[in-house]
Amino acid sequence: MTAKSAIFQKEKWVIPLQLGVTFLFFAIIEIAIELKWLNEYVLSRPSKIFFAFHRIIVEESILSYTAVTFMEVLGASLGLIFIAIPFGILLAQKKVLWQAWGDWVSALAAAPIVLLYPLFLVVFGRSPMTIIVIAFLTGFSPVVIKTVEGITNVRQVLKDVGRSFNLSAYQQFKLITLPAALPAIFLGLRLGLIYAMITVVAVEYLIDLGGLGNIVGELAERYDLPATYAAMCFVVGVSILFFAFLERLEKWLT
Amino acid sequence: MANIANTNELKANKTGVSAKLIVRIVSITVVLALWEGIARSGLLYKDVVPTISAILYGIWEVLADPTFFRQAGVTLGEITLSVILGAATGITVGIILGSRPFFAKIFEPLLHYLAPTPKIIFFPLLIMWFGIGEGSKIAMGTISSFFPIVLSVASGMRHINPVYVRVGRSFRATAWQQATKIYIPAMRDPVVNGLRLAFGVSTIGVLLAETKFAQSGLGFMVTRYYQQFNMPSMYGIVLIIFAFAIFVNWLFGKLIVEETQ
Structure with missing residues (x-):
């Protein structure tokens, strides 16, 4: 068992203790606000935040905002699946292309692409398309890099088995290379989707449009502090569920 | 042959x-x-x-703008300070998590899942806490840079070869000697890698925060050019920022490669 998996190995006492620590943290904040050690005008009481959850779900319809965010993530993920993965496969098959463009693809991963959002606002207008395109671009590099990595690192023995069966180039790719590269491709897709999700929420907040990022901005502008905190906790919760789901999906598929 | x-x-x-x-x-x-x-x-x-010549002229215009280097200084200062603060807290917490399995079991899964959440949503609160000046941008960058460093350091601590630690103990090395001769050299790679990631996310955090609410910085300049519909200059400044981010990332990469060699 690796050191990391040992840390994530759940023992019976871990979850209750995690919940206990979280509860204690909120209790300390509640008491600190009660004793006026913390300013209630900048830090809302956890009890008020708790009751604001009902309000943001019923009155603010945060679930419909969540649906909008997920539609945008879905749009970006379709781009990643149907453009970035085939592009990665092409680069892996044509070595010279990867040699020439590999550094550029890696450099793209280091560039703050999300900063291009004003540019896309001009090109696509204040529409979900702007958000989807930026999210796709931020997820593009990890998907391409991991796809290339997966295909080029297929074990030689597997390729030799394919050759010994006189498989055609297409059969070799379909029956050997692609299945062997799938774990790396899914890892890339998971990373790409995480970047895409972060970017979608960020751009929604920045341009006041669409789903979860937008509602956080709206509530903050209304200075509805408990609802703002509740919406933030909701976004964090949704993100965590999304990442946990992707992890499970990746494990299940590979 | x-x-x-x-x-x-x-x-x-x-x-x-x-x-x-x-x-x-x-x-x-x-x-x-x-x-x-x-x-x-x-x-x-x-x-x-715009045409390529217009973009090149835009880059020239940005560089010739007397306020550019002042604004770049503001952004660079915010990024540097946020990475320093993120590193100070991240390394401290990372060492505790890496060396104490009990704390790691409780807190590391929480940090692992919190790390990839969109930090920009905390920006409205940071404005309330630190104002619309540089403080909120530094706080934004610090929150962003904390997570990659803490996770990298905690994982790095756990991967130190226990033989080195036992050798240190058998030589009766003091705590200081163990820290300087064993732990710090062994931790260099994860720390540098954490800093590399932290620099990237902190740059994004600071620049995005500057585009939302700011009176200075390169993000503010991007928004200003956008509002003026000065597209060549907007392309110019974005290209300059990209070049800088890629260059710093490349420098960190070199540092890691040199260490590996």
Whole structure:
């Protein structure tokens, strides 16, 4: 068992203790606000935040905002699946292309692409398309890099088995290379989707449009502090569920 | 035989290098030609896709703007300070988590899942806490940079070869000697890697925060050019920021490669 998996190995006492620590943290904040050690005008009481959850779900319809965010993530993920993965496969098959463009693809991963959002606002207008395109671009590099990595690192023995069966180039790719590269491709897709999700929420907040990022901005502008905190906790919760789901999906598929 | 093999390898490498170079030159030429073609075709609104010469002039205009270096200084200062604060807290917490399995079991899964959440949503609160000045941007960058460093350091701590630690103990090394001779050298890679990631996310956090609410910084300049519809300068400043981010990332990469060698 690796050191990391040992840390994530759940023992019976871990979850209750995690919940206990979280509860204690909120209790300390509640008491600190009660004793006026913390300013209630900048830090809302956890009890008020708790009751604001009902309000943001019923009155603010945060679930419909969540649906909008997920539609945008879905749009970006379709781009990643149907453009970035085939592009990665092409680069892996044509070595010279990867040699020439590999550094550029890696450099793209280091560039703050999300900063291009004003540019896309001009090109696509204040529409979900702007958000989807930026999210796709931020997820593009990890998907391409991991796809290339997966295909080029297929074990030689597997390729030799394919050759010994006189498989055609297409059969070799379909029956050997692609299945062997799938774990790396899914890892890339998971990373790409995480970047895409972060970017979608960020751009929604920045341009006041669409789903979860937008509602956080709206509530903050209304200075509805408990609802703002509740919406933030909701976004964090949704993100965590999304990442946990992707992890499970990746494990299940590979 | 060995010489022939080496010569063949050298030829292959040369062919590879020249093919790579040709592909690069052709790619750049095609992209630039397409860009120029679209810019001149009128397919998109005038100025949305400016001509290459206009973008080059935009870069020149940005660099010649007397306020540019002051604004760049503000952003660079915010990023640097946020990475320092993120590193100070991240390394401290990372060492505790890496050396104490009990704390790691409780807190590390929480940090692992919190790390990839969109931090920008905390920005409205940071404005309330620190104002719309530089404080909120530094706080934004610090929150962003904390997570990659803490996770990298905690994982790095756990991967230190226990033999080194036992050797240190058998030589009766003091705590200081163990820290300077064993832990710090062994931790260099994860720390540098954490800093590399932290720099990237902190740059994004600071710049995005500057585009939302700010009175200075490069993000503020991007928004200003956007509001003035000065597209060539906007392209120019974004390209300058990209070049800087890629260069710093490359520097960190070099540092890691040198260490590995």
